[in-house]
Amino acid sequence: VKGPPELPVPAVGHAALIYLDRAEFAAAIRGFVQAGEETGEAVLVAARTDCLQALQAGLDGAGGPVTTADLAAAGANPGRVLGMIRQFAADHDGKQVRCVQELAWRSRPANELSEAMRQEALIDMAVSAAPLTVLCAYDAQLGTSVLEAARRSHSAVFENGRWQSSPSYDGSSIALWPDLPSLPVPPAGAATLGYWRNQSEVRTFAADHARAAGLPADRVTDLVIAVGELTANTLAHATGPGTLTIWTTDAEIICQVQDSGQMADPLAGTLRADPASPRHGRGLWVVNQICDLVEVRTGPDGTTVRLHMRR
Amino acid sequence: VEETWLSAESRGDSMVVTIHGDLDIVTSPQLDDCLTRAQGTHNRVILDLSDVDFLDTSALAVIVGHWKKLEAAGGTLALAGARYRYTKTLWITGLADKLTLYETLDEGLAAQAKAARSAGR
Numbered sequence: 001v002k003g004p005p006e007l008p009v010p011a012v013g014h015a016a017l018i019y020l021d022r023a024e025f026a027a028a029i030r031g032f033v034q035a036g037e038e039t040g041e042a043v044l045v046a047a048r049t050d051c052l053q054a055l056q057a058g059l060d061g062a063g064g065p066v067t068t069a070d071l072a073a074a075g076a077n078p079g080r081v082l083g084m085i086r087q088f089a090a091d092h093d094g095k096q097v098r099c100v101q102e103l104a105w106r107s108r109p110a111n112e113l114s115e116a117m118r119q120e121a122l123i124d125m126a127v128s129a130a131p132l133t134v135l136c137a138y139d140a141q142l143g144t145s146v147l148e149a150a151r152r153s154h155s156a157v158f159e160n161g162r163w164q165s166s167p168s169y170d171g172s173s174i175a176l177w178p179d180l181p182s183l184p185v186p187p188a189g190a191a192t193l194g195y196w197r198n199q200s201e202v203r204t205f206a207a208d209h210a211r212a213a214g215l216p217a218d219r220v221t222d223l224v225i226a227v228g229e230l231t232a233n234t235l236a237h238a239t240g241p242g243t244l245t246i247w248t249t250d251a252e253i254i255c256q257v258q259d260s261g262q263m264a265d266p267l268a269g270t271l272r273a274d275p276a277s278p279r280h281g282r283g284l285w286v287v288n289q290i291c292d293l294v295e296v297r298t299g300p301d302g303t304t305v306r307l308h309m310r311r
Numbered sequence: 312v313e314e315t316w317l318s319a320e321s322r323g324d325s326m327v328v329t330i331h332g333d334l335d336i337v338t339s340p341q342l343d344d345c346l347t348r349a350q351g352t353h354n355r356v357i358l359d360l361s362d363v364d365f366l367d368t369s370a371l372a373v374i375v376g377h378w379k380k381l382e383a384a385g386g387t388l389a390l391a392g393a394r395y396r397y398t399k400t401l402w403i404t405g406l407a408d409k410l411t412l413y414e415t416l417d418e419g420l421a422a423q424a425k426a427a428r429s430a431g432r
Contacts, residue, residue: 199335203365221396225403228367232336236369275405278376282368286403 013127015163016154018138018147022054025137028158029055029100032135033066036098044088046081047102047137048072071103076310078103078116079270079288082123086271089130102137104146111308113142114181115295117149122267124153183295183306186245186256195231196241202231206255209246213253213311222290223255223309229283230257230305236280237261238302248311252292256306263298317345322420324427326353331362334370342370346377354386355427357419361392366400378410387411387426391419 019025029045036043045055046069069084085099101123104116120136127134138150140159148168151157157166193205206227210220227244234242238261245256269284284305288294293308315332326349334342349356358374360366378388389411393401401407413419 197337199337200333203333218396221399224365225367225400228335228365232367232369235336272405275409276375276379278372278379280369280372282371282400282404286368286400289403 013132014124014134014136014154015156015158016136016138016150016166017158018140018150019158020140025051026055029135029137032098032100036133039096041133042088042092042095042097043067044069044085044097044099045101046071046084046099048105051102051137071101076112076292077288077294078112078119079294082119082126082267082270083272083285083288085123085132085134086126086130089132090271094131096131096133098133098135100135100137104136104138104142104150106139106142110181111295112293113146115293117146117153118180118296120150120153122270124155125267126270180297183256183297183304186254187247190245190247192246193244194241195234195244197235199228199231202244203228205244206246209248209255210253210309213248215253215309215311219309223253223307226287226291226307226309227255227257229287230255230307233257233283234259234261237263250311252308252310254306254308256304258302258304260302262300263296263303266298315341317341319345319349321353322357323424324353325355325357325420325423327357327359327416327420329359329362333365334363335365335367336369339367339370339373343373343377346373350377350381350384350386354381354384355423356381356386356388357413357416357423358388358390359392359416359419360390360398361394361416363393364397366398368400368404371400371404371406374410375406387423389413389419389423391416 017028019028033043043066045052045066049070049072052068052070081101081103088099089097103119104113123134136154138147151166151168152170154166155169156163191209193202195202203224207220207224210223215223231242231244238259240260242257242259247254268281269288272285273282287307291307292310295306297304315338317328317330319326319328328345328349330342381388391413392415393412395402413422
């Protein structure tokens with residue numbers, strides 16, 4: 001099936017492609033990639049294995065080099081995609097680059113989709129600050145709330161066979177945040193520990209619960225690292241103690257770190273810091289690399305970071 | 312609660328700073344002080360991490376800061392004995408690829424002594 005190859009590619013930084021089927025998806029992305037190649041832009045495609053395979057035939061014919069990143073291999077965490085995109089841009093020394101990503105897919109649990117929507121708001125911020133064009137693919141059969149969020153976080157949307165500027169685009173990505181569903185309250189039986197400079201106790205607490213949840217030794221280590229980073233951030237950015245809450249579901253162990261600080265930079269933790277830079281600020285990035293899902297809610301009332309690790 | 316303690320010892324051309332315990336946002340200022348003192352007398356420093364049980368990114372920031380200062384002064388900072396399981400943040404952040412890492416302190420001392428000789432002290 002020939003899709004709509006004549007599609008004009010939107011000349012905006014952050015565009016959403018709401019596709020009806022794989023053929024339309026592949027055709028639109030081929031057009032986007034080809035347009036980039038005509039202007040000499042490097043291209044990154046970040047998507048799941050099956051999606052990359054569906055694209056492969058079209059991309060092979062597109063000409064120049066395309067870098068692919070398999071999101072299945074990179075792990076489930078939607079918080080890693082923006083890091084890949086920003087790193088790709090940084091690796092090209094300020095030259096214009098373009099990226100395709102699909103991080104919202106139908107089988108994703110609701111909390112991962114919410115986080116994906118928050119990441120889209122962050123991608124919109126990153127796009128406005130870098131020579132970067134990002135095309136984000138959305139299955140038209142995704143839920144209406146996901147698609148509505150996509151129309152708000154992307155200035156151009158392909159829908160019903162044509163590109164148009166999105167009437168509900170917010171302009172300010174940060175505006176999406178208050179709309180995010182609030183995190184469900186932890187269960188009554190969740191274990192809690194108040195913390196402030198008792199880092200060693202925090203680590204023992206996290207390790208004990210991780211082991212009780214049946215995590216293998218290396219994942220226990222990862223969870224302890226993640227909780228250590230988040231509780232250290234409280235000491236660095238909040239004015240008083242925080243609360244660590246841990247519980248399990250059938251599928252996951254969940255750790256929540258809550259404090260009175262407010263995250264000043266929404267893009268914190270989305271780009272790997274230069275290893276040779278002595279500045280602080282690697283913690284959240286590390287957390288994103290080792291956890292399966294990191295949910296963040298921040299505002300004047302404080303910050304809650306909830307991390308998930310599959311059992 | 313186990314304590315974190317550090318010791319510094321001059322070994323030939325190098326100052327060896329040995330850390331026992333955990334390096335985190337609470338304990339890394341100790342490392343900062345220790346490395347500042349070490350640089351008063353030596354421009355070759357080896358951090359012995361073989362007894363480190365935890366290393367967070369605030370400690371990494373301290374290590375990188377001193378590494379850069381030593382390099383700018385024509386010196387070196389190397390790590391010895393880091394165990395992946397306990398100091399995994401070195402690898403996650405990519406720092407393990409940038410810093411000089413020795414399997415053991417003895418290996419580090421030998422290599423540093425050789426480097427000092429070839430540099431004509």
